[in-house]
Amino acid sequence: MKVDKIGRLAAGVLAVALVTASCSSERSGTDGVSEGTGSDGGGAAASKAFGTLPSPCGPGDAKGKTDQGITDDAITIGFGDDRGFSAAPGLSKEMGDAVAAMIDWCNQQGGINGRKIKGNQYDAAYMQSAKVMQEACKQDFMLVGQGFAMDEAAEQYRVACKLPTVAGYTVGPNSSMGPMKYEAVPYPVDLMNIGGLRLAEKLFPDFKDKTDILQSTSPAVSTGNNKIASAMKDIGVKRVDCGVRLNDKGESSYMPFAEKIKDCGAKVLWSSDSPDPGQFSLLESIERAGAEPKYVFESTWYSPLVSKWNTSGAGDNLHIGMIFQPLENADKVPAVKQYVDAVNAKKGKIAMLGMQATSSFLLWAQSAQKCGSDLTRQCVINELSKVHEWTGGGLHAPTDPGNNKPASCSLMVKLNKTTFEQVMPKNAGEFECGPEFVVKTDPKTWGAKLNDDRISTKFLTGDVIKPQSS
Numbered sequence: 001m002k003v004d005k006i007g008r009l010a011a012g013v014l015a016v017a018l019v020t021a022s023c024s025s026e027r028s029g030t031d032g033v034s035e036g037t038g039s040d041g042g043g044a045a046a047s048k049a050f051g052t053l054p055s056p057c058g059p060g061d062a063k064g065k066t067d068q069g070i071t072d073d074a075i076t077i078g079f080g081d082d083r084g085f086s087a088a089p090g091l092s093k094e095m096g097d098a099v100a101a102m103i104d105w106c107n108q109q110g111g112i113n114g115r116k117i118k119g120n121q122y123d124a125a126y127m128q129s130a131k132v133m134q135e136a137c138k139q140d141f142m143l144v145g146q147g148f149a150m151d152e153a154a155e156q157y158r159v160a161c162k163l164p165t166v167a168g169y170t171v172g173p174n175s176s177m178g179p180m181k182y183e184a185v186p187y188p189v190d191l192m193n194i195g196g197l198r199l200a201e202k203l204f205p206d207f208k209d210k211t212d213i214l215q216s217t218s219p220a221v222s223t224g225n226n227k228i229a230s231a232m233k234d235i236g237v238k239r240v241d242c243g244v245r246l247n248d249k250g251e252s253s254y255m256p257f258a259e260k261i262k263d264c265g266a267k268v269l270w271s272s273d274s275p276d277p278g279q280f281s282l283l284e285s286i287e288r289a290g291a292e293p294k295y296v297f298e299s300t301w302y303s304p305l306v307s308k309w310n311t312s313g314a315g316d317n318l319h320i321g322m323i324f325q326p327l328e329n330a331d332k333v334p335a336v337k338q339y340v341d342a343v344n345a346k347k348g349k350i351a352m353l354g355m356q357a358t359s360s361f362l363l364w365a366q367s368a369q370k371c372g373s374d375l376t377r378q379c380v381i382n383e384l385s386k387v388h389e390w391t392g393g394g395l396h397a398p399t400d401p402g403n404n405k406p407a408s409c410s411l412m413v414k415l416n417k418t419t420f421e422q423v424m425p426k427n428a429g430e431f432e433c434g435p436e437f438v439v440k441t442d443p444k445t446w447g448a449k450l451n452d453d454r455i456s457t458k459f460l461t462g463d464v465i466k467p468q469s470s
Contacts, residue, residue, distance in 0.1 A: 051335025051393025057106035060113030069141030078140035080122030097348025137161035145357035168357035173447035184359035195410020196321020210267035218248035224272030254285035262291035335394035359392030385467035409433035
């Protein structure tokens with residue numbers, strides 16, 4: 001929903017999923033296999049393109065048992081999420097739903113060069129990522145579009161068995177910077193997209209001198225806030241300090257904090273926290289106190305949970321910087337509509353992280369298609385390493401998967417009662433971009449030791465698959 005996992009989006013993915021997960025989980029208690037149903041796919045499945053991206057799927061005569069998981073007529077990939085986590089049923093379910101839908105979409109066109117895709121769907125259930133990875137190591141060609149919140153616990157097994165991945169998102173620092181890892185929407189530890197801050201500079205005249213960061217007792221939120229505070233300092237924001245630090249487990253009353261915010265004169269508030277009842281109570285208390293700050297919050301706030309809550313309008317000043325096209329732009333951005341149609345055809349869950357998984361599937365499929373009959377892990381990695389501008393057919397701003405670098409673009413949406421609408425740039429489907437949208441982060445915040453190739457050294461071995469120039 002990484003938008004933006006992970007690095008920052010990924011850090012917020014679990015938190016937002018914990019509060020938005022519901023009984024929508026369709027998990028049967030065992031992992032599944034997806035081979036495509038041949039169903040109509042709501043019109044999206046028969047398409048020869050995905051948005052602006054020519055379809056990488058179609059008939060062909062590729063043959064040969066070229067690598068693990070490859071036969072004359074099939075390619076076996078692994079994918080999945082944490083939908084079976086008992087504390088939050090349906091956690092990141094939209095990711096598995098998206099990849100299952102895209103497998104159908106591709107197979108209905110003939111697969112990859114004629115080889116149909118078989119998907120092993122895994123449920124890491126939050127605490128079982130290591131077990132899932134060991135299963136995938138035995139049978140899958142690659143992992144594609146998956147999102148496991150505890151991927152750091154599985155990374156040593158993935159690297160040891162030389163299993164490449166085009167992840168939907170990564171969370172742990174050693175996973176996000178791991179060898180044989182690509183993502184459609186990278187969030188590396190050493191670079192950060194600050195598009196939300198840059199757009200706030202343009203939107204709000206008081207941003208440079210009247211902004212504060214809402215602090216929290218949560219270590220994860222504090223880490224995110226520290227990165228934002230450093231970025232704000234680098235771009236010349238002189239923060240006011242209202243002294244607001246919220247208990248992550250909730251407060252008996254939020255009015256004292258609202259009064260502090262009003263008294264200190266903050267005109268813009270930033271939060272790295274994710275939406276929950278306590279956060280909603282704070283915004284409602286701020287409104288009752290008569291303060292009227294603008295809010296610039298993380299992309300985890302782009303959620304139906306938030307829009308459904310805002311019937312009173314207490315969140316009407318909420319602004320969110322995003323690198324994904326909002327779902328509200330589906331009538332103007334073909335790729336977004338195709339994503340929605342494909343997942344709806346399988347009665348799956350629609351959410352931003354689903355678009356992220358969809359983009360990673362397409363990135364993998366394009367690279368695999370270019371390998372023809374010689375479909376090996378080495379060949380796919382070679383092709384992935386060459387991709388330096390990627391939008392998933394228009395789902396998101398351009399990223400650089402080959403170099404593990406984030407987008408240098410953003411757009412801003414604003415909440416208006418129960419509807420999100422794009423406010424910058426004004427034209428739906430467009431982004432604002434520039435090199436100033438990406439900053440280097442403090443190595444003290446990385447959580448990983450990197451080599452000269454920006455690869456984590458923690459689990460690195462001498463025989464990992466590295467890109468080879470042709």
